[in-house]
Amino acid sequence: MATDTPKKPQFNVDQITSASKAAKQLAHIRAAAKKEPQFISANNTIDSVILDYAQYEKMYQELETYRELNWYEEIARRAAEAEAHPEQTIPLREAVGEESYTRIMAIDPDDISDDELFE
Numbered sequence: 575m576a577t578d579t580p581k582k583p584q585f586n587v588d589q590i591t592s593a594s595k596a597a598k599q600l601a602h603i604r605a606a607a608k609k610e611p612q613f614i615s616a617n618n619t620i621d622s623v624i625l626d627y628a629q630y631e632k633m634y635q636e637l638e639t640y641r642e643l644n645w646y647e648e649i650a651r652r653a654a655e656a657e658a659h660p661e662q663t664i665p666l667r668e669a670v671g672e673e674s675y676t677r678i679m680a681i682d683p684d685d686i687s688d689d690e691l692f693e
Contacts, residue, residue: 583611585610585611585613589606589610589611589612589613590612590613590614590615590620591603591612591613591614591615592614592615592616593614593615593616593621593622596614603624604624607624607625607626608626611623611624611625611629612624612625666678
């Protein structure tokens with residue numbers, strides 16, 4: 575699955591504050607960050623971003639959702655590949671070794687009830 579390189583965020587000059595000015599005007603920058611992210615520059619390059627916590631939390635949750643979706647897609651891809659090429663699969667016993675395999679096979683699947691497992 576090919577992915578495009580993510581685009582860099584876009585912002586305007588009104589959102590950029592130098593680090594020295596930011597140190598003096600933090601309250602103002604925090605208030606502005608409630609409306610849109612604020613960017614702190616150091617040595618003429620963007621160094622930091624200040625954003626409202628609600629924006630950060632939303633962004634974090636979205637990122638975690640996409641990571642989970644990507645994880646499931648990768649599992650599905652690997653499962654499909656294994657089904658398409660069963661001759662390339664490795665038996666569990668070989669993958670984990672005899673000692674671990676014996677321990678895994680000795681586990682009683684009914685030790686934990688379904689209700690406890692899926693709380």
